[in-house]
Amino acid sequence: MEKVVEAEGSDEGKFEETGLETSNFVLSSPKNVTDPVVYKLVRVDGNGRLVPATDDELMEVEGLLENEKRETHIVADTGQALGCISNEVSPSGMPQLESSEGLSQSENTEADTEKLSAYLEETVPSGAKSSSDDHVTQSGRVGECLKPLDGPLEGGSSTSTGCISSKPDFSKLKGEICLDNLSIKELHEVFKATFGRDTTVKDKLWLKRRIAMGLTNSCDVSATTFVIKDNKLVKKDNEDGFNNVNLGAGKEVEYNEDLLNNLSSQIDDHQTTSEVRLGNNVVENNFASEDLAADQRAAKRVRKPTKRYIEELSEAESKEYSGRSIASTKSIGFRPLSSKAHARPARNVSLEGRTVITRLDSLGGFGIQVPCVYRIRRSRPRKNVTALLKFHPSGMGMTATIIKKGFDVHGSQMDNGSMNKVLEAKSTPEQAPEQFVAESKKETTPTDMGQNMGLKYVDPSGDTSDDNVVTVPTEKGGIRRKHHRAWTLSEVMKLVEGVSKYGAGRWSEIKRLAFASYSYRTSVDLKDKWRNLLKASFAQTPTDKGANSRKHPSMPIPASILLRVRELAEMQAQASLPNLSTGKLSACGGGSEWPFKYKLGTCDLTCSADSQSSRFQML
DNA sequence: TTTAGGG
DNA sequence: CCCTAAA
Numbered sequence: 001m002e003k004v005v006e007a008e009g010s011d012e013g014k015f016e017e018t019g020l021e022t023s024n025f026v027l028s029s030p031k032n033v034t035d036p037v038v039y040k041l042v043r044v045d046g047n048g049r050l051v052p053a054t055d056d057e058l059m060e061v062e063g064l065l066e067n068e069k070r071e072t073h074i075v076a077d078t079g080q081a082l083g084c085i086s087n088e089v090s091p092s093g094m095p096q097l098e099s100s101e102g103l104s105q106s107e108n109t110e111a112d113t114e115k116l117s118a119y120l121e122e123t124v125p126s127g128a129k130s131s132s133d134d135h136v137t138q139s140g141r142v143g144e145c146l147k148p149l150d151g152p153l154e155g156g157s158s159t160s161t162g163c164i165s166s167k168p169d170f171s172k173l174k175g176e177i178c179l180d181n182l183s184i185k186e187l188h189e190v191f192k193a194t195f196g197r198d199t200t201v202k203d204k205l206w207l208k209r210r211i212a213m214g215l216t217n218s219c220d221v222s223a224t225t226f227v228i229k230d231n232k233l234v235k236k237d238n239e240d241g242f243n244n245v246n247l248g249a250g251k252e253v254e255y256n257e258d259l260l261n262n263l264s265s266q267i268d269d270h271q272t273t274s275e276v277r278l279g280n281n282v283v284e285n286n287f288a289s290e291d292l293a294a295d296q297r298a299a300k301r302v303r304k305p306t307k308r309y310i311e312e313l314s315e316a317e318s319k320e321y322s323g324r325s326i327a328s329t330k331s332i333g334f335r336p337l338s339s340k341a342h343a344r345p346a347r348n349v350s351l352e353g354r355t356v357i358t359r360l361d362s363l364g365g366f367g368i369q370v371p372c373v374y375r376i377r378r379s380r381p382r383k384n385v386t387a388l389l390k391f392h393p394s395g396m397g398m399t400a401t402i403i404k405k406g407f408d409v410h411g412s413q414m415d416n417g418s419m420n421k422v423l424e425a426k427s428t429p430e431q432a433p434e435q436f437v438a439e440s441k442k443e444t445t446p447t448d449m450g451q452n453m454g455l456k457y458v459d460p461s462g463d464t465s466d467d468n469v470v471t472v473p474t475e476k477g478g479i480r481r482k483h484h485r486a487w488t489l490s491e492v493m494k495l496v497e498g499v500s501k502y503g504a505g506r507w508s509e510i511k512r513l514a515f516a517s518y519s520y521r522t523s524v525d526l527k528d529k530w531r532n533l534l535k536a537s538f539a540q541t542p543t544d545k546g547a548n549s550r551k552h553p554s555m556p557i558p559a560s561i562l563l564r565v566r567e568l569a570e571m572q573a574q575a576s577l578p579n580l581s582t583g584k585l586s587a588c589g590g591g592s593e594w595p596f597k598y599k600l601g602t603c604d605l606t607c608s609a610d611s612q613s614s615r616f617q618m619l
Numbered sequence: 620t621t622t623a624g625g626g
Numbered sequence: 627c628c629c630t631a632a633a
Contacts, residue, residue, distance in 0.1 A: 484627060508621060523621070528627070531624085622633080 180208070193489045193557070485520060487529055492557060494518075495526055495533070496564055504530055504572050534569050537562035 187207040191199050201207055498510035507523035507530075515521050536557060 505622070524629095525627080527622070527624095620633100623631085624629100625631105626627100626629080 195488060489557070489561075491515075491518065491521065492529070492533065492561060495529055496561060496568065498526070499530060500564075500568050504568065530565075533557070533562070533565045537565040537569065 184202055184204055184207065187204060188199060191207055191210065195210075199207070199210075201210075494514050495510070498514035502509045502513070507527045510526055511521065511523040515526065
C-alpha cells in the first residue's frame with residue numbers, strides 16, 4: 001500500500017496557505033527550490049520507499065492545489081462563508097476528497113485493486129489522511145468536509161440561487177441531470193463526457209460524487225442524492241445546512257466562478273472588467289447595424305479553392321524527409337506513425353530557439369534526458385505498454401517509444417514569470433490529464449525508479465491544469481493546441497450558459513467571460529462547438545428527453561442541454577428575424593446593453609446583466 | 620482581430 | 627478541429 005504524499009519545493013511558499021506543509025507532507029530537498037513551479041509528488045509505499053508520481057498525479061494535485069489556493073482567496077474576499085469553510089477544511093488544510101476512501105478501501109482487500117488503479121487515475125492528494133489509522137469508512141464522510149462555497153460555480157448562471165424563484169424562462173427546467181437513476185455504465189458515460197476519459201471504477205457513489213464534482217466544478221458533493229441542475233448540486237435530502245448557507249449568502253456566493261476566473265486571469269488581462277464594459281457599450285451603439293449585417297450574413301459565402309492547405313501539407317511532408325526539424329508536434333504524435341517519425345536522430349534539444357525542458361528519465365539503469373513533455377497523451381485512458389505497442393506496427397516497442405520521447409519537443413518554454421502566471425490561471429480540477437505512459441519503467445524494478453527522484457517537473461504547458469494536448473506555442477502568450485480535445489459536459493454547459501447570456505455569435509465575449517479559465521478553448525472552438533450542439537439538438541427528436549441519448553456512448557450530451565440549446569437557437573433566430581417587431585423589442589430591452597438581436601427572453605438577460613454588474617461590484 | 624462557414 | 631475569407 002502506498003500513500004500519496006506531496007513533496008513540495010516551492011521557494012515562494014506559494015501554497016503555504018493550503019497548509020500542505022503539515023506533518024503529512026515531506027518537503028523536498030532544498031536543491032529543487034530554484035524553480036518556483038517545480039514541486040515533486042511522490043508516493044511512499046510500505047517500505048517507506050519513495051516512488052515518483054506519475055505526471056497524472058502531479059498535474060492533478062497541482063490543479064487541486066491551485067484550486068485550494070484560489071478558494072482561500074475567495075474566502076478572504078467574500079468573507080461571508082468563512083465560518084463554514086473553516087469547519088470543513090481538514091486540519092491539514094486539504095479537503096478530504098475521495099482519496100481517503102479509495103485508499104482505505106484498497107488497503108482492505110485486493111479485490112479493490114481496480115479501484116486503486118482508478119484512484120490513481122483520478123489521483124487526489126490524500127494529505128488529509130492521518131498518519132496511522134486509515135480506516136475511514138466510505139460513508140458520507142468525504143463530502144462533508146468540503147466547502148460549500150464553490151458549489152454554485154456557475155457565476156451569473158441564469159438559474160443562480162438568487163434568481164431561482166423569479167426565473168420564468170426555460171433555464172429552470174433544463175440543464176438538470178439526475179445521476180441517481182443512472183446505471184454504472186451510464187455513469188461511466190457521463191464520467192467520460194465530463195472528464196473526457198474513461199474510468200474503471202464501479203462504485204456508483206464514487207462515480208456520482210466524482211461527476212458531480214466535475215459538473216459543479218465543486219468539491220461540495222456531500223449529498224447522497226445527485227441531481228445536477230445548472231451546474232449546481234441539488235440536494236434532495238436537506239440534511240446539510242450548507243445549502244441554506246449558500247442561499248443565505250445570496251448573490252455573492254454565486255459569482256464565485258467569475259471570481260475565480262477573474263482571479264485566475266487577472267494577471268493576464270486584469271483589465272477584463274473595464275474591457276467588458278467598453279465592449280458592451282460599443283455593442284450597444286452598434287446593434288442596429290449588427291442586425292442589418294445579420295441579414296446579409298444569411299447568404300452563404302462562396303469559397304475559393306484553397307491550395308495553400310495542400311501546399312503546406314506537402315511541404316511538411318518533404319520537410320520530414322529532408323530531416324528538417326519539424327516544429328510542430330503534429331507529426332510526432334500518434335498521428336502518422338510512419339516509421340520515419342521514430343527514426344529521426346535524437347538531437348532536438350532546442351527547437352526554434354526555445355529551450356527544451358528535460359527531465360532525467362531512467363530506463364534499464366541508464367539515465368537519459370528527455371523532454372518532459374508530451375509524455376502525456378490527451379483524451380485516452382492511459383493503459384500500459386502493450387496498448388502502446390499496438391501503435392507500432394514494426395514492433396519497435398520500447399525503443400521506438402524512447403526515441404519518440406526524445407523527439408517530442410514541446411517547446412513551450414516560458415520564463416518563470418509567465419510560468420507563475422500560468423500556474424495562477426489554472427483551474428478546472430476536472431479533466432485530469434492523461435498521461436502517455438509509455439514508461440515501461442513503471443513496471444521495471446523499483447530501484448530504477450529511485451533515480452527518478454531527481455525528477456524535476458515543470459508544468460509543460462501550463463494551461464489550465466492540463467494542456468496535454470499538443471500545443472504550438474506562439475511567443476506572445478498564445479498557445480494554440482493542435483488536434484482534438486474532448487469537450488466535457490461542464491464545458492458544454494458553460495457554453496450554453498454563455499450563449500444564453502451573451503448571445504450566439506459573441507464568441508470572444510463568451511470566451512473571455514465564461515471560459516476565462518479554459519484557456520485552451522478559443523472563441524472559434526466555442527463557435528464550432530455551438531454549431532455542433534445545434535446540429536445535435538435539432539437532429540434529435542425531442543421525444544427522448546430526460547435521459548441521455550445512448551445512441552452514441554461517446555457523446556452523452558444530456559437531452560436537457562440539447563433542449564436548451566434548441567431553445568436558445570430558436571430564440572435567437574426569432575430575435576434576429578425581420579424588423580417588424582423592432583420597436584417592440586427595443587422597448588422591451590430598453591437601456592440594456594445587449595444588442596436587440598438577442599433581446600428575447602429578457603428576463604433571463606436581465607438577470608444575467610444583473611449578475612454581471614454584481615460581479616463588477618465585487619471586484 | 621473576430622466571426623462565419625466550409626471541410 | 628483546422629483553415630480561410632470577410633468584415
